[in-house]
Each structure stands twice: as structure tokens, then as C-alpha cells.
Amino acid sequence: MAHSREGITLDLITRTIRNSFLSPFIVLPIVTGLSWQPARTRLFEYVHAEASSTALVVTYLLAALSVALSLNDYLNDGFANNWVRASDWDWNSEIVVITGGSGGIGEHVARQLLAKNIQTTIVILDCMPMTWTAPAKSKVHYYQVDLSNSSNIRTITQRIRDEVGHPTVLVNNAGLSRGFTVMDGSYIDVEVTIRTNLVAPFLLIKEFVPQMVSRNHGHIVNISSMSALIPPARVADYAATKAGLVALHEVNFGNR
Missing domain, CATH: 3.40.50.720 (NAD(P)-binding Rossmann-like Domain)
Structure with a gap:
């Protein structure tokens, strides 16, 4: 859960968005569910066709963006650490x-x-x-x-x-x-x-x-x-x- 010792900040807002609307662990299951025709039909049963189409496009765009951001994070982290992952630190001896x-x-x-x-x-x-x-x-x-x-x-x-x-x-x-x-x-x-x-x-x-x-x-x-x-x-x-x-x-x- 996102929190901030400094109160409401831009970092808190962006982190909350990344951990919700732009989290592949949240968005991709939704996209997978919407890709199943019976689920999509039932979900948008009472929604105008144009609105449902727009919602689908937005969801797919969020999914693509979430994957791109996660890939960017992975590549940045790997490059910064010379593609090496350290073992768990023993903070008693650091x-x-x-x-x-x-x-x-x-x-x-x-x-x-x-x-x-x-x-x-x-x-x-x-x-x-x-x-x-x-x-x-x-x-x-x-x-x-x-x-x-x-x-x-x-x-x-x-x-x-x-x-x-x-x-x-x-x-x-x-x-x-x-x-x-x-x-x-x-x-x-x-x-x-x-x-x-x-x-x-x-x-x-x-x-x-x-x-x-x-x-x-x-x-x-x-x-x-x-x-x-x-x-x-x-x-x-x-x-x-x-x-x-x-x-x-x-x-x-x-x-x-």
C-alpha cells in the first residue's frame, strides 16, 4: 500500500497510479478477462456500444503502458547494477x-x-x-x-x-x-x-x-x-x- 511520511506528495500520487492503474499485475488480468467474449458481453450488457468500445481501448492502452513501464524499470535496474543481483544483505554486519x-x-x-x-x-x-x-x-x-x-x-x-x-x-x-x-x-x-x-x-x-x-x-x-x-x-x-x-x-x- 502506498504511503508517505511527508503527506500528500507528487511521488505518492504517481506511485499510487503505478501500483494500481499501471500495474501489470492488476491490468493484465482485467484485459485477459475482457478478451473472453462471454465475460465481455455480460460486463457491457447495459453499456452503449461506443462507450464499451472506448473502455476496451483504454484498458488495452493501460495494459500496454504498464508492460512498457515495467520493462523499462527492469532494464534500468539491470543496467544500474551491472546485471548482477546481490544476495540478501545481513544488516547485522553492515x-x-x-x-x-x-x-x-x-x-x-x-x-x-x-x-x-x-x-x-x-x-x-x-x-x-x-x-x-x-x-x-x-x-x-x-x-x-x-x-x-x-x-x-x-x-x-x-x-x-x-x-x-x-x-x-x-x-x-x-x-x-x-x-x-x-x-x-x-x-x-x-x-x-x-x-x-x-x-x-x-x-x-x-x-x-x-x-x-x-x-x-x-x-x-x-x-x-x-x-x-x-x-x-x-x-x-x-x-x-x-x-x-x-x-x-x-x-x-x-x-x-
């Missing part, structure tokens, strides 16, 4: 690193993972203090670090490996926007934004992916933004980093 996890999106990602399994190890990297309290008996580790400094990244990633273990999931969520125009922003504004939003994810991937590849087990989540596609005013540097993050995400790390 180590998830979340940058920018002291609040906002990162906090909610951490909370959802803990709600799924309280024993999942969560590592929070953020320059800001934690704004939420981890549940009792959870395995949440917090490291305060400035991700705009590459030396800090090298140091903190080694500490994580030594003190927690090799991460199996990396969520590159940390990001900032200074809100200046290209002409008004200072050099440091641009540099800090690019280092935090793009260079840091690149270096964190560089640090953690080799072990994931060697174990043939791992997952990387990069949080981008619509500004990567439609850059609004006063966030040119932020939009550029998010577009770069999309490009980084599309790379096959083993071959590029």
Missing part, C-alpha cells in the same frame, strides 16, 4: 557511512536504517554536532570532521577502518550552498562548496571502494539535486557540484 548525518536527510537515512535493524552499524561524518540521539543499544558512531579538507578525509577514513571496520555502504549526503552569485562569491566560498560537495565524495569513494570490490559486496549512494539539471540563481557552484556528482555516480569505478 557498516554504513553517512556524511552529513547529524541532521536533515542524513539523519532520516540513519533513522530508517536503524528502524529496519537496530544492530546495523552507522558511522556519521559531519562538521556539525549531532542534533539527534541514537536509540539505546544501537551502534552509531559519530566523527566530527571538516570534509572540505582532504587531509582530514585521509585521517578519518583510516580511523573508521581501525575503530569500526571496512564500510559496506557509503552515503555521500553532505553538501552545502553558500548562496552567492558567481560575481559576488569569494574564492573560499567556491572552493569550500566544491571540496565538500564533489571532491569529498570522490575521495571517500576512492578510500572505501577498493575493499568493496575485493569482497564483491558494497553499495554507494550519492545524494544529488534537481539543481544538477535545472540550476537556479545564486547556486551556480552548488549546481555544478551536483551535476558532477551525477557524472561520478554513472562511472564504472573498476574501469574508469
Whole structure:
């Protein structure tokens, strides 16, 4: 059943439509039933011929569209995962690193993972203090670090490996926007934004992916933004980093 923690949203509406009118598991049985002449005759017995014909056409179109969308989902999922399906994850032994996890999106990602399994190890990297309290008996580790400094990244990633273990999931969520125009922003504004939003994810991937590849087990989540596609005013540097993050995400790390 479709639901949303944010209330009524466009995502909720489209998901509801996909799970009902455009679900092949719902539409195809209806089409199959309508293809049987006795059932079709009885169903449209009291309906005008033109209306029944229109209903049939709409039903067939919905069926075709539902199949096309499902096929598209299958192909996208296969391409994104290199046509490999991972076995079930053991969330008791997974180590998830979340940058920018002291609040906002990162906090909610951490909370959802803990709600799924309280024993999942969560590592929070953020320059800001934690704004939420981890549940009792959870395995949440917090490291305060400035991700705009590459030396800090090298140091903190080694500490994580030594003190927690090799991460199996990396969520590159940390990001900032200074809100200046290209002409008004200072050099440091641009540099800090690019280092935090793009260079840091690149270096964190560089640090953690080799072990994931060697174990043939791992997952990387990069949080981008619509500004990567439609850059609004006063966030040119932020939009550029998010577009770069999309490009980084599309790379096959083993071959590029």
C-alpha cells in the first residue's frame, strides 16, 4: 500500500497510479478477462456500444503502458547494477557511512536504517554536532570532521577502518550552498562548496571502494539535486557540484 511520511506528495500520487492503474499485475488480468467474449458481453450488457468500445481501448492502452513501464524499470535496474543481483544483505554486519548525518536527510537515512535493524552499524561524518540521539543499544558512531579538507578525509577514513571496520555502504549526503552569485562569491566560498560537495565524495569513494570490490559486496549512494539539471540563481557552484556528482555516480569505478 502506498504511503508517505511527508503527506500528500507528487511521488505518492504517481506511485499510487503505478501500483494500481499501471500495474501489470492488476491490468493484465482485467484485459485477459475482457478478451473472453462471454465475460465481455455480460460486463457491457447495459453499456452503449461506443462507450464499451472506448473502455476496451483504454484498458488495452493501460495494459500496454504498464508492460512498457515495467520493462523499462527492469532494464534500468539491470543496467544500474551491472546485471548482477546481490544476495540478501545481513544488516547485522553492515557498516554504513553517512556524511552529513547529524541532521536533515542524513539523519532520516540513519533513522530508517536503524528502524529496519537496530544492530546495523552507522558511522556519521559531519562538521556539525549531532542534533539527534541514537536509540539505546544501537551502534552509531559519530566523527566530527571538516570534509572540505582532504587531509582530514585521509585521517578519518583510516580511523573508521581501525575503530569500526571496512564500510559496506557509503552515503555521500553532505553538501552545502553558500548562496552567492558567481560575481559576488569569494574564492573560499567556491572552493569550500566544491571540496565538500564533489571532491569529498570522490575521495571517500576512492578510500572505501577498493575493499568493496575485493569482497564483491558494497553499495554507494550519492545524494544529488534537481539543481544538477535545472540550476537556479545564486547556486551556480552548488549546481555544478551536483551535476558532477551525477557524472561520478554513472562511472564504472573498476574501469574508469
